[in-house]
Amino acid sequence: MLRKYFSLNTLGFLLLTVHLLSRVIHTTPQVYLDLWIYNAIAILFVFSLIGVPSFNDHIGIAFLALAIGLWAAGSLISSLSVFYTLNLPSQLASNVLYMLFYPAAFIALPRLLSQRSRISAVEILDSTIIALGLGSLGTALFVGPVLPRLNGDMSMTFFAIFYPVGDLILVASVISTLLSQKISKRAVVASTGIFIYAFSDFLFLWLHVNNKYTFGSISDDGWLVGLALFVMSTQFKASEQSSNEGVNPVFVALSVFLSATLLGIITIRPGYFPSFILFPTLLTLLVAFIRMTIALRQARSLGTERTLARTDELTGLSNRRKLIAEIEEIGDSEGALLILDLDGFKPVNDSFGHDIGDEILKQVAMRFHRALPPDATLARLGGDEFGVLIHANYESSMEVALALHATMSYPFLVGKESIDLGVSIGVAANNDEHDLLRRADVAMYRAKRESLGVAHFDFF
Structure with missing residues (x-):
């Protein structure tokens, strides 16, 4: 199984190298290059995850395979629609599949980066708060400025906004995971893949709004390089040294403060930031409220446990x-x-x-x-x-x-x-x-x- 993993993984990286080199020769879209080889690389990455080393989190691997599989399906439909006429709303179908990549990736990547087998509910919520808070800020600063230049139907505008917002939240969630642990080779490789994948989405958005995007250009390979690094990271073990303190509460407080500030600016000066950042900012505050509620319950439960540990069960006296x-x-x-x-x-x-x-x-x-x-x-x-x-x-x-x-x-x-x-x-x-x-x-x-x-x- 391990040999099969390395053979499929090696073949995928080899094809990716060939594809990148071929971009220098062919400046126009080619069926064999931009349809078959391009999508075969992503599919090989999916199957190579079946035989990853046993030290990996199997749930994280399953969701990573699902994420790459959904992306590969969206890419295949998009590529087919360029070279062939399809009797289905191909653009909408591929965009929906691309969009479904993010929920699976949100589950997979933090699990693969975290070396602890069990993460408490409060730690998960802390990471979510940081991800949403930083995502809201990044959306306001980087996505907002290009929004007025988008035109066309509502669905295209929605997806053009969703991808970079999803990337920012994904990057922030990974950063929040890394804040609670030591840096490892896996973390470096996976984080590099995430940044390259997110950069490719932002580059696509910039080219799209400036009418400079061309299908089959070398910028499309950025997504494959990001996926390749996701798969490569599974070959390395996570750091054996971990921080038992979890996420630093300073980052949680800062994320809540940023979200509350953005919400206040939107309220005081409507139109200063795009209205769609209301959702992540409000969600940040909602998750922070849930986190506070759970923390209070845990504190009460801990107090009760301490009381019971020092109380005689029969008489109710001290023990x-x-x-x-x-x-x-x-x-x-x-x-x-x-x-x-x-x-x-x-x-x-x-x-x-x-x-x-x-x-x-x-x-x-x-x-x-x-x-x-x-x-x-x-x-x-x-x-x-x-x-x-x-x-x-x-x-x-x-x-x-x-x-x-x-x-x-x-x-x-x-x-x-x-x-x-x-x-x-x-x-x-x-x-x-x-x-x-x-x-x-x-x-x-x-x-x-x-x-x-x-x-x-x-x-x-």
């Missing part, structure tokens, strides 16, 4: 991770850590089942929460163990510990069951040692071992 994070942030501030372990919970859990045990833990969490000051952090550390971080002095910390111990003095009612439990609490004040968790844990085990109810680490 061990959240408590440890707050312990690390306490620094030299005054405070204390309490470790609470339920007495007699395991036999109850074994006797009545986990459902009853879970309900008791929820009720315990509610009792503890009600006995704590507002700025205290209550966390479930796992099983029947809880932790409390208090921002208070020694006396206040002991008062809170005794209050928590008192919450267990009356039974829990679960259904028809009345269940008595106790709690052992270890208290450790924040001091120069900063090993709060260890010291509070040691105090809790002493309280449980000696049935003290509440024990302070500094007492032993």
